[in-house]
Amino acid sequence: MTVSLSAWDVANQIKEQFPDAVSEINDQAILVRSESLFEVAQYLKNRPELNFDYLNYISAVDYFDYFELVYQLISINHNHSLILKTRCYGRDNPTLPSLVSLWRGADFQEREIYDLIGITFKGHPNLKRIVLWDGFQGHPLRKDYL
Amino acid sequence: MEVVQRYIYSDTELDRTESEAIEALKENSQQPIPDPDRWLDEELERNILLTSLDTILDWARRSSLWPAICFPACCAFELIAANASRFDLSRFGMEILRASPRQADLMITAGTLTWKMAPQVKRIYDQMAEPKWVIAMGACGISGGIFRSSYNVVPGYNRIVPVDVYVPGCPPRPEALIHGIRMLQNKIAKEHTNIKLSPL
Amino acid sequence: MMAIKTEPFVLNIGPVHPSTHGVFRMRATLDGEVIVNLEPVFGYLHRGIEKLAEERTYTGIIPLTDRLDYLASMSNNLAYVLAVEKLAGISIPERAEYLRVIIAELQRIASHLIAVGAFLNDCGAFFTPFLYMFREREKIVDLFEMLSGQRLLYNYMRIGGFTQDIPDEFLPALDKFVKQMPSFIDEYDYLLKENEILLARAKGVGILPKELAINISASGPVLRASGVKWDIRKVDPYSIYDRFEFDIPTGTAGDCYDRYRVRVEEMRQSLRIIRQAMEQLPAGPIRSEVPHLVRPPAGEAYGHIEAPKGELGFYLVSDNSIAPYRCHIRAPSLLNLTALRDMMIGWKIQDAIIIFGSIDITMGEVDR
Numbered sequence: 001m002t003v004s005l006s007a008w009d010v011a012n013q014i015k016e017q018f019p020d021a022v023s024e025i026n027d028q029a030i031l032v033r034s035e036s037l038f039e040v041a042q043y044l045k046n047r048p049e050l051n052f053d054y055l056n057y058i059s060a061v062d063y064f065d066y067f068e069l070v071y072q073l074i075s076i077n078h079n080h081s082l083i084l085k086t087r088c089y090g091r092d093n094p095t096l097p098s099l100v101s102l103w104r105g106a107d108f109q110e111r112e113i114y115d116l117i118g119i120t121f122k123g124h125p126n127l128k129r130i131v132l133w134d135g136f137q138g139h140p141l142r143k144d145y146l
Numbered sequence: 147m148e149v150v151q152r153y154i155y156s157d158t159e160l161d162r163t164e165s166e167a168i169e170a171l172k173e174n175s176q177q178p179i180p181d182p183d184r185w186l187d188e189e190l191e192r193n194i195l196l197t198s199l200d201t202i203l204d205w206a207r208r209s210s211l212w213p214a215i216c217f218p219a220c221c222a223f224e225l226i227a228a229n230a231s232r233f234d235l236s237r238f239g240m241e242i243l244r245a246s247p248r249q250a251d252l253m254i255t256a257g258t259l260t261w262k263m264a265p266q267v268k269r270i271y272d273q274m275a276e277p278k279w280v281i282a283m284g285a286c287g288i289s290g291g292i293f294r295s296s297y298n299v300v301p302g303y304n305r306i307v308p309v310d311v312y313v314p315g316c317p318p319r320p321e322a323l324i325h326g327i328r329m330l331q332n333k334i335a336k337e338h339t340n341i342k343l344s345p346l
Numbered sequence: 347m348m349a350i351k352t353e354p355f356v357l358n359i360g361p362v363h364p365s366t367h368g369v370f371r372m373r374a375t376l377d378g379e380v381i382v383n384l385e386p387v388f389g390y391l392h393r394g395i396e397k398l399a400e401e402r403t404y405t406g407i408i409p410l411t412d413r414l415d416y417l418a419s420m421s422n423n424l425a426y427v428l429a430v431e432k433l434a435g436i437s438i439p440e441r442a443e444y445l446r447v448i449i450a451e452l453q454r455i456a457s458h459l460i461a462v463g464a465f466l467n468d469c470g471a472f473f474t475p476f477l478y479m480f481r482e483r484e485k486i487v488d489l490f491e492m493l494s495g496q497r498l499l500y501n502y503m504r505i506g507g508f509t510q511d512i513p514d515e516f517l518p519a520l521d522k523f524v525k526q527m528p529s530f531i532d533e534y535d536y537l538l539k540e541n542e543i544l545l546a547r548a549k550g551v552g553i554l555p556k557e558l559a560i561n562i563s564a565s566g567p568v569l570r571a572s573g574v575k576w577d578i579r580k581v582d583p584y585s586i587y588d589r590f591e592f593d594i595p596t597g598t599a600g601d602c603y604d605r606y607r608v609r610v611e612e613m614r615q616s617l618r619i620i621r622q623a624m625e626q627l628p629a630g631p632i633r634s635e636v637p638h639l640v641r642p643p644a645g646e647a648y649g650h651i652e653a654p655k656g657e658l659g660f661y662l663v664s665d666n667s668i669a670p671y672r673c674h675i676r677a678p679s680l681l682n683l684t685a686l687r688d689m690m691i692g693w694k695i696q697d698a699i700i701i702f703g704s705i706d707i708t709m710g711e712v713d714r
């Protein structure tokens with residue numbers, strides 16, 4: 001059984017390292033500030049007890065005020081999982097750090113989010129539209145897309 | 147083998163040209179193309195010599211319809227199933243799926259057509275040699291089907307190419323497809339050739 | 347002697363090409379015959395399923411999920427209904443659980459048959475192996491047709507179980523199939539396992555190392571062929587998979603041949619599961635009491651299964667209405683393609699077709 005780690009425990013470990021990275025914790029997920037997303041992810045990946053070597057999926061949800069990004073991390077060795085969330089404000093040019101340099105599995109998923117939701121990932125090596133064409137107007141998965 | 151960095155490319159230039167083609171086609175294809183069967187009423191005008199020639203030509207044409215490969219989505223598997231062991235389309239002289247459109251005279255549009263794909267389908271159709279026919283297979287091929295309201299789906303192949311026979315279903319069963327093909331064959335049997343005999 | 351100098355050039359493969367399994371497209375840079383770079387281009391079948399799902403009821407999405415991986419519709423149904431049931435906290439009767447397992451495993455066999463057939467097709471044995479595989483697939487399709495009346499997109503599972511029980515003739519027919527199938531798999535092995543041409547073309551080709559496979563979030567047979575024992579049915583058993591005995595076949599080298607072998611072995615394991623499930627199949631209701639319009643409480647859930655192509659998951663966000671607020675699909679086919687470029691660089695153009703074929707994707711799922 002893949003154990004979902006207690007968000008509180010992991011958040012405490014993160015807090016030791018990055019005191020103000022975590023902004024909210026609930027039973028299922030840890031919400032981190034978007035500025036420290038990369039550092040936290042790197043920490044989670046490289047810390048041997050956690051060892052999250054597998055990025056299962058990235059999803060983005062449009063809540064009008066902000067976009068919420070959901071990352072599910074899995075450790076193949078320890079067989080445990082964790083959900084990491086981050087929020088990104090502003091509708092015109094939302095930006096987040098890219099995680100491709102940690103997990104290459106993020107490559108297509110970030111491009112897809114860029115394409116369909118319109119979030120720019122800084123540090124992505126090849127950020128361009130993936131499923132729609134270049135001149136397509138708007139981002140269809142936004143809630144205000146007509 | 148070492149990868150030469152210089153050749154690593156993601157061709158944004160090409161992307162842009164292609165998007166322009168898509169946009170242009172989308173602009174020009176807002177109306178359905180009428181189905182090309184108006185000649186069916188003109189049968190009276192044929193003369194005797196040409197009808198027997200027609201019979202031979204039409205017999206040859208309808209007995210060796212070779213479909214071009216155009217398999218965008220799910221319906222493709224019913225088309226392949228129709229080709230495979232159980233339904234055996236070769237009974238009707240068309241077991242050969244042609245990868246090259248120039249060797250094909252029938253396009254079976256098995257699947258959802260998206261705007262991104264539309265220029266390619268048009269190009270395949272344009273490359274097929276005359277005479278050529280199109281069967282729109284499946285609900286998506288007819289009207290966009292279940293995906294009609296989507297932002298990226300062409301509502302029916304008849305926006306892009308003229309369609310001769312529509313086979314409904316999602317997906318149509320292989321029997322339905324075979325029936326559609328038989329209908330097309332009947333249609334071809336009635337077709338007549340426009341050969342202008344030069345004066346002696 | 348003077349070495350011949352060659353200029354690299356760009357070759358476009360697809361989107362309409364017999365070996366791209368749909369409408370996939372690759373822009374390959376070739377140096378002579380050798381691939382030096384490759385850019386996959388997607389989106390030729392992007393139908394906006396995630397957006398369409400936001401305006402449909404929870405039950406109305408089931409037909410859309412059919413059209414994701416259209417070679418494994420039942421698996422998609424299963425992943426989706428599991429996600430909704432998790433979101434709404436619905437439990438389903440025993441009989442339905444067993445039927446789901448039987449159906450999902452049958453679907454795995456059907457999908458792997460196509461995968462293996464198409465792979466051999468790409469190896470150059472044009473259409474002959476495909477005909478063999480289709481012969482058996484038709485038998486499974488017949489079984490599913492008994493259940494749902496459809497041949498390809500079944501739309502059979504419902505939130506809370508099924509709407510109709512299996513017909514009386516299903517179990518005898520299934521029994522017959524399960525008895526016959528091993529001999530067919532043996533036949534494939536007899537023809538192919540040691541086949542010299544297949545060995546020469548597929549062994550050592552398109553290697554995906556273990557670390558890379560994990561790093562790119564590969565899943566399913568692609569991940570297992572690289573030697574990672576990771577199968578959702580074992581590591582995070584959903585439904586009632588913890589009641590069955592089966593093994594997880596893994597490869598060692600992570601090459602095309604291993605991927606092909608893993609699929610064939612998985613078919614045998616699936617038969618094993620079906621046999622056990624048939625023996626234990628209880629009688630009883632097939633659907634729990636679920637309102638016609640499901641209204642899950644506000645919240646989110648991720649339901650996943652081991653689909654034939656890999657881990658298929660649905661991430662659903664509910665705002666307590668009759669339609670999901672967001673429906674994200676974790677598509678195994680898309681993620682398995684991430685390393686395509688790494689696997690192909692350095693190989694000849696004809697190997698590229700095999701490497702691509704061995705990954706086994708469905709475009710409906712890649713582009714959604």
Ligand code: SF4
Binds near residue numbers: 221284287291
């Ligand atoms: S008509 Fe149905 S089966 Fe055919 S392509 Fe459309 S959705 Fe798929």
